[in-house]
Amino acid sequence: MKKILLLGLVSLFLFSCNNQENKELKIEKAFYYWKGNSSLQEEGAKGLNKLGVKKLYVKLFEVDYNEVQGNYPYEKNRLSTYELEKLDSVQIVPTIFIKNGIFQYNDEKSLDKLADNIVFLIDKYHKQEYGDSKIIFNYDEIQIDCDWTKTTRDKYFYLLKKIKSLSGKQLSCTLRLYPYKYPDIMGVPPVDKAMLMCYNLVQPLTNKGQNSILDISELKKYLNEKRTYSIHLDIALPVFYWSQLYQNNQFEKLVPLTEKEVKTFAKEIKPLWYQVQKDTAINYQTYLKTGDQIKCETVSIQALQEAITVIKEKVVLDKTTTISLFDLNEGTFKQFSHEEYTGFYNAFTK
Structure with missing residues (x-):
């Protein structure tokens, strides 16, 4: 009887501690804006403002390689002062996608040049294109998105260090679930913080019976025990189809x-x-x-709620964590209601 009572008290204590930890968590609401060669629509801006989103990860361009051009940027997305005037004090995080395949063609010398070009282009894009050099948006963080592998890790990490050094900005990167689970194999990227991408867990064209955007059984395979990552983690969840x-x-x-x-x-x-x-x-x-x-x-409300529950149980988060939804487009605020989006953010503190 005493053992049962003791176990009950311990369980109550642990539940109370976990519940208190969640309540103390401060959430920074964010979105990804990924579509290239597009402009921020009125409906999207209104939706962000109503939700109180204060951070927008904007893909400015992607980097690929060919024999003629070498490393080159494409799928460019340049914001305007007109677009940003629609938003209520939203912090812009310039985000660059780098194709993993480029590293087989690059050595340290060419990566030095690539890092310099990336920093130069970001600086160029945050200013007005014509006329005087009016600032379109200020930024204190750059994010790099790359699906690096064990074989490209060293070159990718070298590039990250160079971007950090040249920019003088806070540097973050995206982190897929495999390198999160196996840091001893994949390494820990040399950045200030990482965005844990909790979606696109299976190959869409080979796993035809599974939802490749968000499959909870796959998510649980990677988040199978409580882990503390060695750098700060933010969380990204899918709201696209x-x-x-x-x-x-x-x-x-x-x-x-x-x-x-x-x-x-x-x-x-x-x-x-x-x-x-x-x-x-x-x-x-x-x-x-x-x-x-x-x-x-598509991603259901139930799947997102279950994913959040798994993340809260298995991922150790700092007291202030950015929760970012991927991604903002013309159909985003038709996919879920304002109350449902609010619920996704708030669920992390309950």
């Missing part, structure tokens, strides 16, 4: 359709999968034929 078009059982392309829209002309044949019932034209650009198949991947 995509639909994959298959013709003759071969992947054709992504189509800009919600599952609700697909249901108007296609029949569900198994979980996630629909078959086109009649020839259909989408915005006069995409033509679907009878028999084509579409895999619709």
